[in-house]
Amino acid sequence: MPFDGPVVLDAVARFCDTRGLTPTKLSVVARLSRALTIASHHGTDPRWRTAPYWAADDDPGQTLFAHLLPQDLDSQPRDDPSRATGDRVLAAELRRRREPTARWMENNAVVTADRWARFSRSMSAARCAGLGWLVPVRGELLAVPLPAVRTAEGRPDVLHDDTGRPAVEWCDGTGTYFLHGAEFDERHYRKVIASELLIQDIAQLPNADQRSVALTYLSFERLVVDSDAELLDVGVRGTKLYRLPLPFRIRRDRVVGYGLYDYFIHMRDASHPEREFVEWVDPAIGAQRNAELCQAHAFGITLEQWLAIDAEG
Structure with missing residues (x-):
């Protein structure tokens, strides 16, 4: 989805103004990992811990009682298109950082546009213009564009691309490689899809998901000639x-x-x-x-x- 910076920043500013969360500075950060690192160093904005989901001047068009309650969001189907992409990419990023998702989500240290768009016209507009997340830090609000996301055929919940492209590709050209939901660094990813790894090499991969996926990419020659x-x-x-x-x-x-x-x-x-x-x-x-x-x-x-x-x- 193309990222329209001016539209996103204007919509986010309206979202914040209607909730008394106007930031000192509003910036765009190209990658979620960079925004999380900034938040870890500078600390999160405590005002967002009690940020209201609904505001009278930003009602998406239904009565308040028609909305899902915040605690009901996690009970929605995992393959719900309105929430899947943002949550899935955030979860993958936090796994890489070895940090619990709850630490960032419970206090609104990361605001996923997919979720909040249900309660806000302005957030919905920002999401349609390419916003993925807001990361509130002390003195600043960071807006992170949604990356290009590629998934397995018929499995929108599984990050995957075996054509040589990152399954999660950020607007600055960087990305993360996944095969059937298992994350790989670029070097091992390219070796797996080219069937260059021996079974002994696969055994040395760091986790069981990587080893299981890599086995399925072994060529017949690798299996018979090189793997006994x-x-x-x-x-x-x-x-x-x-x-x-x-x-x-x-x-x-x-x-x-x-x-x-x-x-x-x-x-x-x-x-x-x-x-x-x-x-x-x-x-x-x-x-x-x-x-x-x-x-x-x-x-x-x-x-x-x-x-x-x-x-x-």
């Missing part, structure tokens, strides 16, 4: 079932009783043999060493149904 995967079975249609021994650190990520191995099947498109696919298999199915059973399970049908389709083809 063992061929267990070849199906009648050429589907191959492999068993992959897991390094200790990745085994430790799995649930109790998972076992020592991951399983995957490798197949080629009959119409286009140059196209190959790797699909991970439930260990309970893979351990039965039947490639066709694994293929049937992937399609959500029984082995008999799968073999009947094969026979008809």
